[in-house]
Amino acid sequence: MREKLFETPSQTAGPYVHIGTAPQSIGRPGLVGQPGPVIASDTGPAITVEGIVHDGAGAPVRDAMLEIWQADGAGRVGPHGFFARAVADFDSGLFRFQTVRPGAHAQGHAPHIALLIFARGINIHLHTRIYFPEDRELIASDPDFARLSPEARDTLVATPGEGGNYRFDVHLQGPQETVFFDI
Amino acid sequence: MTGPDFYRRDRSAHPPAYAPGYKSSVLRAPFRPLHSLEQTSLERSGPALGHAPLGPLDHDLIRNAAVDGDALGERIYVFGRVLDENARPVPNALIEVWQANAAGRYAHVKDGYLAPLDPNFSGCGRCVSDAEGRYLFRTIKPGPYPWPNNGSDWRPAHIHLSIFGEAFTQRLVTQLYFEGDPLIPLCPIVNTIPDATVIERLVARLDMRNQEPFDCLAYRFDIVLRGRRQTHFETRPEGA
Numbered sequence: 453m454r455e456k457l458f459e460t461p462s463q464t465a466g467p468y469v470h471i472g473t474a475p476q477s478i479g480r481p482g483l484v485g486q487p488g489p490v491i492a493s494d495t496g497p498a499i500t501v502e503g504i505v506h507d508g509a510g511a512p513v514r515d516a517m518l519e520i521w522q523a524d525g526a527g528r529v530g531p532h533g534f535f536a537r538a539v540a541d542f543d544s545g546l547f548r549f550q551t552v553r554p555g556a557h558a559q560g561h562a563p564h565i566a567l568l569i570f571a572r573g574i575n576i577h578l579h580t581r582i583y584f585p586e587d588r589e590l591i592a593s594d595p596d597f598a599r600l601s602p603e604a605r606d607t608l609v610a611t612p613g614e615g616g617n618y619r620f621d622v623h624l625q626g627p628q629e630t631v632f633f634d635i
Numbered sequence: 636m637t638g639p640d641f642y643r644r645d646r647s648a649h650p651p652a653y654a655p656g657y658k659s660s661v662l663r664a665p666f667r668p669l670h671s672l673e674q675t676s677l678e679r680s681g682p683a684l685g686h687a688p689l690g691p692l693d694h695d696l697i698r699n700a701a702v703d704g705d706a707l708g709e710r711i712y713v714f715g716r717v718l719d720e721n722a723r724p725v726p727n728a729l730i731e732v733w734q735a736n737a738a739g740r741y742a743h744v745k746d747g748y749l750a751p752l753d754p755n756f757s758g759c760g761r762c763v764s765d766a767e768g769r770y771l772f773r774t775i776k777p778g779p780y781p782w783p784n785n786g787s788d789w790r791p792a793h794i795h796l797s798i799f800g801e802a803f804t805q806r807l808v809t810q811l812y813f814e815g816d817p818l819i820p821l822c823p824i825v826n827t828i829p830d831a832t833v834i835e836r837l838v839a840r841l842d843m844r845n846q847e848p849f850d851c852l853a854y855r856f857d858i859v860l861r862g863r864r865q866t867h868f869e870t871r872p873e874g875a
Contacts, residue, residue, distance in 0.1 A: 455722045457859045461833050462649045463810040464657075464824060466795060468743045471759050472733025473797055478744050480757060485687045508662035515745075521803045523677060530637055535682030542745070558675045566677060570808055573659030575650035575827045577808060596672055604670075625666045634644065634669035635678050635804060 462576035467515040469570060474517065474539045489538035489549050496525020496552035499616040501582060504545045505569060508625040512545025516571040520549055520582075523563070527555030553584070553616075562590035564608075569622060578632045582620050583609045604631050637679035641804045641861045642720055643671075650827035657823045658784050674804060681803040685727035685763045693761040696732070696774035700742075700757035707753050708737025708775030710851040713794065713811070713839060716768040720862030724768025725805075728860070731797040732772060734758045739778030739790075748780050770858075773851065776813065784823050791818035791825065798858060805860040811839045813854060 465473075476482045501520075505513040517539050524532045534554075538547040556563045565582040583591055591597055597605050607630045610618035622630045652664035692699035697706045717728040735741045735758060738750035742757050756775065764770045777794060781787045793810045800806075812819050819825055819838070828834050839854035846853045 454865070456862075457718060457720050457722050458648050458833075458836060459645065459720060459861055460807060460809055460859045461828055461836055462807060463795075463827070463837065464659075465797070465808045466810075467745060468733060468741045469795070469808075471741060471743055471757065472731045472761075472795060475757070475759055478742075480742075480759065483693060483759070483761060484690045485684075487682070487684070508664075511662075513663065519806075521677065521682065529676045530680040531683065533677070533680060533682065535684070557677050561675065566803060568806060571663065573657070573661075573663035575652055575654060575657070575660055575664075576646075577806065578652075578665065600670065624663050629665055629667055631667075631670050632665050634646070634671045635674055 464572060464575050465517060465570035465577075467572040469515070469517045470539055474537060477539045487535055487537045489536055489547075491534045491536050491549070491551040493524060493534065493552045496555065497616060498550070499553050499618060500548060500550050501565070501610060501618045501620050502546060502548040503620040503622060504547070505540065505571070505622040506624065512540065513571050513624070514540050514542055514545045516540040516545070516547065516569055518547050518570070519568045520551065520565050522551065522554040522565040523557040525552045525555050527557045527563070529557045556590070560594065561596060562587045562594045578624070579635060580622065580630050580632050581608050582618075584618070585609055585612050600631060607631050637676040637802075639863045640674045640679065641802060641863050644861060648833055654827035657827050660827065678804040679802050681799060681801060681805070683727070684799050685729035689761055689763060694772040696734075696756065696758065696760040696772065699760060701755045704755055706736070706756035706775050710773070711776050712771060712773050712845065712847065712851055712853040713856055714769070714771040714845065714853060715855050715857040717764040717770060717798065717800070717858045717860065718768055719800070719805075719860050721865065723862065724764070724766070725800050725860055726764055726766045726768060727801070728764040728768070728770070728858075729799040730762050730764070730770055730772075730858075732760045732774070732794055734774065734794045735777040735780055737775050737778050739780030750778070750780065779818055788823055789818050789821070791816040791822050796858070798860065800860040807858075807860060810837065811856045812837055814838055814840050
């Protein structure tokens, strides 16, 4: 038998998360190789995903830090996967990623982007997924949606805009509450 | 190849989303239960951020923002190992840290606490674990500070940590506290964790043997990330 340890407990990232994770956003120099909100790749169509994280009163979460992890345009993960990080705008709360449309990384599953949300008042980061409206048929047959109501499913599908721009708002609680995962 | 699944996260070893003693959580906690899914190759792999080179002073918060001298405060090392739940070292883990200065003030546009800024301190650092999972950074011990929650609550001295292991599913953001700080049991954010034995896992221990004599105290803090499920072959004792 091998000793088993407990995972270190989470604590909120707090409102000053920018100091350590996105110093440019508070006017400090960035660190070498530190991830930002832009992924440049020719493996798939260029897209943007922007949105606002809303609290239970509908107010924008202006101190949110968000991270994405996704397959490349050909559906490859591991060393081919893409990671990016964005922070909400201090005034509007808007976050914005530039990336490529991911390919499907698992058979029978619709392509998606994994999204983590960190903020003051969020004691352990929230994990959701961004799916794409063009994949309605794949989503309908994806077993990951089997136990979700149509309304819950819709919280995970981005809204299309012009020219590869998508909108993805997150609702932390309430009637439009986004589906969050335990994976 | 992205390896076996990771153990499911034991949510009883973490704070719940809704912890009304910490008022900011009240409007930011989902009402619905989390939706459990099987892991895929996406969650079992992750960005290789800990394999990329860092700046030479990224791990040294006493010097990495210095203008005309060292940062002010109690000089400390924070060190330890990054392990997984199977007690195996996690090499190439990226640890990002941020903290207040010795007076309890953050170098951040949104921090309006009256304590002074230190022009030689930004409170931002990074380090990577080595092949045995060991990590080290040097900094000054942050000061406690007041914040509005139940009137003026006080945060114990703490350092924020953001950790990337080998897989996205291991992602973790937390805070470490310092052994013996009387503010720890009074803090509404600490107390989002209802179990005192779980809180103990966030307390760095004074380690006199690893001080830098006449220079720097040392605090040990081990970090445990989620581990992969074991096959029977892997759990067999050596020689069996």
